Amino acid sequence: MKNLAIITIALLLVHCEPLVPQQSTVRKQLVFDNHDYEGIVGFAKILPIENGQIKELENPIVGLNESDQLMLSFDLLTDQFENLSARIVHCNKDWSKSVLRDMEFLNQINNYRITDFNYSVNTVQPYINYSFQIDKPKLSGNYILVVYRRANPDDIILSRKFMVVDSKVSIDHTVRVSTTVSRREQNHQIEYSVNYGNLLVNTPTRDINTVLLQNHNWYTAITDTPPTLIRANEGFIEYRHLDLKTNFYGWNEFRFADLRTLNVSGRNVSRITNTGAQITAPLKLDGSRGDLTYIQNFQDINGNFIIQNNDPGEDFLNTDYANVRFSLKSDQINGDVYVWGQFNNWQLNDFNRMRYTTQNGLGRYESNIPLKQGYYEYLYYVKSNDLPPYYFEGSHFQTENQYEILVYYRKPGNVNDELIGYKRFRSIQP
Numbered sequence: 001m002k003n004l005a006i007i008t009i010a011l012l013l014v015h016c017e018p019l020v021p022q023q024s025t026v027r028k029q030l031v032f033d034n035h036d037y038e039g040i041v042g043f044a045k046i047l048p049i050e051n052g053q054i055k056e057l058e059n060p061i062v063g064l065n066e067s068d069q070l071m072l073s074f075d076l077l078t079d080q081f082e083n084l085s086a087r088i089v090h091c092n093k094d095w096s097k098s099v100l101r102d103m104e105f106l107n108q109i110n111n112y113r114i115t116d117f118n119y120s121v122n123t124v125q126p127y128i129n130y131s132f133q134i135d136k137p138k139l140s141g142n143y144i145l146v147v148y149r150r151a152n153p154d155d156i157i158l159s160r161k162f163m164v165v166d167s168k169v170s171i172d173h174t175v176r177v178s179t180t181v182s183r184r185e186q187n188h189q190i191e192y193s194v195n196y197g198n199l200l201v202n203t204p205t206r207d208i209n210t211v212l213l214q215n216h217n218w219y220t221a222i223t224d225t226p227p228t229l230i231r232a233n234e235g236f237i238e239y240r241h242l243d244l245k246t247n248f249y250g251w252n253e254f255r256f257a258d259l260r261t262l263n264v265s266g267r268n269v270s271r272i273t274n275t276g277a278q279i280t281a282p283l284k285l286d287g288s289r290g291d292l293t294y295i296q297n298f299q300d301i302n303g304n305f306i307i308q309n310n311d312p313g314e315d316f317l318n319t320d321y322a323n324v325r326f327s328l329k330s331d332q333i334n335g336d337v338y339v340w341g342q343f344n345n346w347q348l349n350d351f352n353r354m355r356y357t358t359q360n361g362l363g364r365y366e367s368n369i370p371l372k373q374g375y376y377e378y379l380y381y382v383k384s385n386d387l388p389p390y391y392f393e394g395s396h397f398q399t400e401n402q403y404e405i406l407v408y409y410r411k412p413g414n415v416n417d418e419l420i421g422y423k424r425f426r427s428i429q430p
Contacts, residue, residue, distance in 0.1 A: 335384025
């Protein structure tokens with residue numbers, strides 16, 4: 001009888017455990033980048049919060065000693081609830097995993113349950129939106145937030161980068177035409193200096209490193225730039241190169257698609273079709289701008305995107321997904337063409353690679369990408385041995401871009417890289 005009672009209690013405990021979908025039992029390799037590990041991941045973004053307000057157009061960087069916070073918001077394209085957790089991974093300046101233990105950079109146990117979620121309402125594409133306010137680490141530097149199924153830390157769903165800065169240096173900068181004559185019309189040249197004052201620095205070229213970002217794109221980041229002048233007695237380092245070491249292509253102002261309403265066609269949207277099973281939104285046919293003179297028609301948001309629902313009487317949980325078709329009129333080129341922007345984390349992969357097709361004698365590149373209702377900016381990127389990346393866009397010094405300077409510091413004797421300086425600016429002030 002005693003054994004029977006024990007078995008009965010055990011069975012009751014098992015049946016009381018909530019049933020959750022177990023979609024993957026395969027061990028996944030963590031990618032130290034913004035990465036989705038399953039096709040059910042929709043919109044996902046780390047958003048800064050300042051004075052209780054979400055700043056959608058700000059970058060995922062927070063001050064160590066400031067009151068601002070970061071929040072992860074993401075959708076899983078399913079109507080089945082998942083028990084999810086998150087953990088934080090500390091990284092070196094090059095986004096490799098550091099050797100620090102969790103207790104050295106966190107104040108709490110590194111296992112955070114994600115309990116804030118909401119089901120979509122009356123959407124063609126069902127989804128569950130999860131949100132999670134990130135516990136601010138106690139050290140500055142680079143971090144990866146990893147979301148996984150609670151029962152299995154190796155069953156990773158997504159990972160996203162964020163940074164914590166402890167401002168200890170001053171940064172000065174200049175954006176100018178390239179000193180390389182052949183690139184004067186196409187490039188931006190960033191010149192800058194760092195004043196680190198009385199910071200303990202034994203070897204400036206080793207202890208202090210900088211990163212330059214254009215439009216918060218880590219794939220085109222300029223790293224390990226050697227200084228051109230060091231005045232150690234003044235705590236001063238200067239980076240003013242006469243070659244291409246700190247040059248970026250200016251590119252062109254971003255193209256855009258206004259999908260904030262799915263009832264009618266927004267700007268640059270050809271039409272909206274809702275079959276009840278799927279919403280499709282082919283964009284208007286784009287053409288090459290590679291040979292055109294620079295024209296600034298509007299103030300863009302430098303490749304960023306905003307989730308927004310402008311349909312009357314609807315709100316965030318009514319925000320739907322559409323299958324968006326990008327089309328670029330062109331002859332076929334020797335290389336691959338990609339749709340490129342912050343919405344796909346600037347990645348070049350099969351998800352955003354375009355396929356060449358011919359319809360009614362008209363050649364074009366096409367790509368179908370599911371996007372959540374909102375406003376999106378993008379460019380067409382060419383990966384080729386013969387053509388420049390900006391082949392379809394052109395590259396102009398006049399183009400307005402957002403730049404960031406990050407200053408990393410490894411204190412002599414330490415094993416971690418601190419982020420001690422951060423500056424954001426535009427190439428052309430509006």
